[in-house]
Amino acid sequence: MASLTIRKLDDGIKSYLRLRSAKNGRSVEEEVRVILREYCEGSPAPTASPASSPAPAGRTAIERNNPAGQASVTLIIGGGIAAFKSLELIRRLKERHVDVRCVLTKAAQQFVTPLSASALSHERVYMDLFDPGSEFDAGHIRLARECDLIVVAPATADLMAKMANGHADDLASAILLAADRPILLAPAMNPLMWNNAATRRNVMQLRRDGVQMIGPNAGEMAESNEAGVGRMSEAVEIAAAAIDILRPPRPRPLAGKRVLITAGPTHEAIDPVRYIANRSSGKQGFAIAAAAQAAGADVTLVTGPVELRDPGGVTVIRVESARDMLHRVEAALPADVAIFAAAVADWRVANEGEQKLKKTSAGTPQLALVENPDILATISKLTDKRPPLVIGFAAETEHLIDNAKAKIARKGCDWIVANDVSPASGVMGGDRNTVHLLTRDGEEFNVDSWPVMTKEQVAAELVAKIAKAVEKNP
């Protein structure tokens, strides 16, 4: 097998690899392996973004275990009437893109069949500690370790007693004893068993050992005329608790900050049916809005006409023209950070027709153009409500950096994200972007050139820079 020397790759690729591997918390070599695997499988794995993913040590189980973003759970199904709900739990976890491998205790097999667990999980089901098919390489150790989380549902009084006392006389208890992953129990038993002093002791011991629990809930029991605390939590509740463990809360460095963003093109009417527009898709501005929202900011996105869905948790204001956009931006102030990613039309038609222009013998209509207000410059020059950090974009087809420097000075913003929008770059309407971030240090400019990235990655990187700047000047 040929080997690959990363040192000998060209600088652009090396810097892309360094950035991508740092973001994903992998070594560069590991990252290359992931890229090759993605290529062979024909599906690029989503890379974690710097704003939305914590540092390597804090990476989520989902990111750590599986580069394709799929977490995995070993689900131990104990023997109780609630076992039927565990079949639904498999479905709920799969819907949330979690791989599930099931282990059935002997008693569980009285309530659910291995066939149904296997059909729902699309995996073989494990039942015996001494199964020659899996134990040739200590299968119980693999089941305990090759997952991100072990869920026991239903966790019967007997299974909990075994766990609390370190027994390992069947596959389920052996896995639980060998586990070095988080464990989530969903207890289910008769209320008298739940309240029994032995179970109380075991619950306390298990909690002390770091085992997490969901439920049990209060309600009717399967036994007639019995009610109390002991019902297993519903499948959706258990799935949500599992997801919380797999994806711990993200850091929210922009919590409490208001971020205002413009995006998309503007449409400048010629008459009621025609307009002047440009090729902006709005993807970059929308991605920034989503990244800022994920970082905890209160985000308002003022966008021209685009075919994109509202990012979750963002206040979206849809406008048509540059003048509408300016009014809505002004109305959305104050903000801590304003990012002007819109491709605002520089001109509008002075003599907008009230009726549809008709072909007449008078000849071709003449369109007189007048300049639109410059939203970025207007907001940058405000004295009272100027956001402390104003960021513009510079869409250029030539002399990128020089034009961008001139634009910062002319418009009075603090930073500029300069991008090459020449047709060859494929940026306008495309999914990737090559940008340079220009920041000012007094009279000097710092130019930070980023490798080709997806628009989501550019957004995440920009939001990470903003978070750092906000942290320095709260």
Ligand code: CTP
């Ligand atoms: N911009 C704006 N309002 C305008 C024009 C531009 O807010 N009427 C903002 C854009 O959102 C971007 C920045 O100004 O953040 C630069 O836009 P760009 O199109 O690159 O520059 P222009 O000002 O249009 O200058 P030129 O066309 O000469 O490059």
